Amino acid sequence: EIKMPEEAEKALNILKSCGHEAYVVGGCVRDAILGSVPSDWDITTSALPEEISSCFKNYRTINTGLKHGTVTVIINKMHLEITTYRIDGKYSDNRRPDEVTFTDKVSMDLKRRDFTMNSLAYNKEGIVDLFGGIEDIKNKIVKCVGVPDERFQEDGLRILRAMRFAAVLGFNVEEDTRKSIHKNKNLLQNISFERINNEFMKLLNGIKCSEILSEYKDVVEVFIPEISELRDELWTERLNSASLVDNIIIKLSLLFYGMDAELILRRMKSDNDTIKKVKLLTLNMDGEIVPEIPAIKRWLNKMGYDNMKLLIHLKDASLKYPEAEKKYLRKAEELMDTIVRQNQCYSLNTLEVKGTDLIAAGIPKGPGVGKLLDEMIEKVMDDELENKKDVLLGYVNNKKL
Numbered sequence: 001e002i003k004m005p006e007e008a009e010k011a012l013n014i015l016k017s018c019g020h021e022a023y024v025v026g027g028c029v030r031d032a033i034l035g036s037v038p039s040d041w042d043i044t045t046s047a048l049p050e051e052i053s054s055c056f057k058n059y060r061t062i063n064t065g066l067k068h069g070t071v072t073v074i075i076n077k078m079h080l081e082i083t084t085y086r087i088d089g090k091y092s093d094n095r096r097p098d099e100v101t102f103t104d105k106v107s108m109d110l111k112r113r114d115f116t117m118n119s120l121a122y123n124k125e126g127i128v129d130l131f132g133g134i135e136d137i138k139n140k141i142v143k144c145v146g147v148p149d150e151r152f153q154e155d156g157l158r159i160l161r162a163m164r165f166a167a168v169l170g171f172n173v174e175e176d177t178r179k180s181i182h183k184n185k186n187l188l189q190n191i192s193f194e195r196i197n198n199e200f201m202k203l204l205n206g207i208k209c210s211e212i213l214s215e216y217k218d219v220v221e222v223f224i225p226e227i228s229e230l231r232d233e234l235w236t237e238r239l240n241s242a243s244l245v246d247n248i249i250i251k252l253s254l255l256f257y258g259m260d261a262e263l264i265l266r267r268m269k270s271d272n273d274t275i276k277k278v279k280l281l282t283l284n285m286d287g288e289i290v291p292e293i294p295a296i297k298r299w300l301n302k303m304g305y306d307n308m309k310l311l312i313h314l315k316d317a318s319l320k321y322p323e324a325e326k327k328y329l330r331k332a333e334e335l336m337d338t339i340v341r342q343n344q345c346y347s348l349n350t351l352e353v354k355g356t357d358l359i360a361a362g363i364p365k366g367p368g369v370g371k372l373l374d375e376m377i378e379k380v381m382d383d384e385l386e387n388k389k390d391v392l393l394g395y396v397n398n399k400k401l
């Protein structure tokens with residue numbers, strides 16, 4: 001029924017021949033049933049961590065989280081996380097609860113899992129489906145294992161995980177789970193921004209991201225209070241444009257322009273490169289792009305080529321600007337490509353003289369050098385000066401007189 005890679009099968013066989021129960025479990029079973037290729041195959045077993053290690057003496061193993069019962073075994077370069085059946089305490093990080101109790105019953109291990117679709121275990125003897133997970137996958141339903149209020153209180157991140165799975169898999173959220181999400185949304189205040197960010201970024205790439213984030217705007221407001229300033233229709237409008245682009249920088253810019261995007265993303269613990277780009281784009285989004293060579297060169301000088309591409313893409317994707325204006329963007333993009341292809345000068349890097357050339361030509365070291373370089377870049381961009389070393393040095397020599 002489920003086709004697993006031979007490495008996973010081998011691991012299950014080894015555990016079995018050592019006298020233990022073992023299954024592939026969680027996301028991989030769900031994805032296999034959905035017909036997509038699982039990114040990794042997790043294994044759950046009755047074997048205690050030391051027993052796992054001793055079963056795999058002939059393989060390379062990594063003690064990923066002995067305390068939590070996880071040993072990673074490497075078979076033919078494939079990393080398999082093998083975890084002892086357990087009952088969880090509270091979760092503080094993404095994958096591992098603070099304290100765990102091992103158990104020898106697979107049913108207990110499945111019960112601690114978040115959603116019915118994630119609570120399936122499979123081996124050659126069959127599939128263990130205690131909570132109707134197969135049915136829910138067929139019906140495309142995200143549903144808590146057990147009582148939603150209780151499960152969200154154990155770990156508030158599950159609220160966002162429910163939304164993430166719905167968005168990424170295109171599932172609907174079961175009614176009791178849905179109500180409980182709204183009711184318990186403030187539990188997300190107890191969750192670290194690292195964990196929130198991880199789920200939120202995955203959610204943003206989901207096919208149903210715009211529907212889910214519209215419906216659960218109140219939940220998003222718990223960790224991004226800034227969006228409460230936006231009327232619901234405006235938030236939905238932004239989500240609709242964001243869902244039409246792939247680039248995460250543009251998505252984030254479309255969602256957060258006009259707000260302090262830098263503050264939002266810093267709080268969310270986004271990486272510095274993302275923060276820097278989204279800030280630059282949102283701050284320059286309303287700048288007019290006149291499709292004429294000197295103006296485009298100035299934009300290139302300010303933003304750099306790659307960011308300029310992003311800015312044009314962003315303006316294009318935003319519903320904020322009239323369609324008529326977007327024709328100019330095509331023209332601007334063409335000009336920009338021509339400028340770069342023809343190696344035309346638009347920045348210090350592309351000017352044919354450097355500071356050292358000016359100093360060699362007798363300009364005294366100091367701020368005057370930079371000023372003169374900027375002046376020459378301006379003239380070159382306006383086509384008043386040719387970007388050739390002898391011409392530029394001629395200009396310098398004239399200055400000196």
Ligand code: ATP
Nearest residue numbers: 026027028091094095112113114118119155157158
């Ligand atoms: P993907 O890796 O595609 O994001 P996944 O289902 O594998 O999806 P993981 O975060 O890798 O998700 O977790 C693996 C499994 O561990 C889940 O399928 C689920 O059974 C269980 N799990 C993960 N996080 C939680 C949680 N916060 N509460 C309960 N169970 C969880």
Ligand code: MG
Nearest residue numbers: 027028039040
């Ligand atoms: Mg996973």
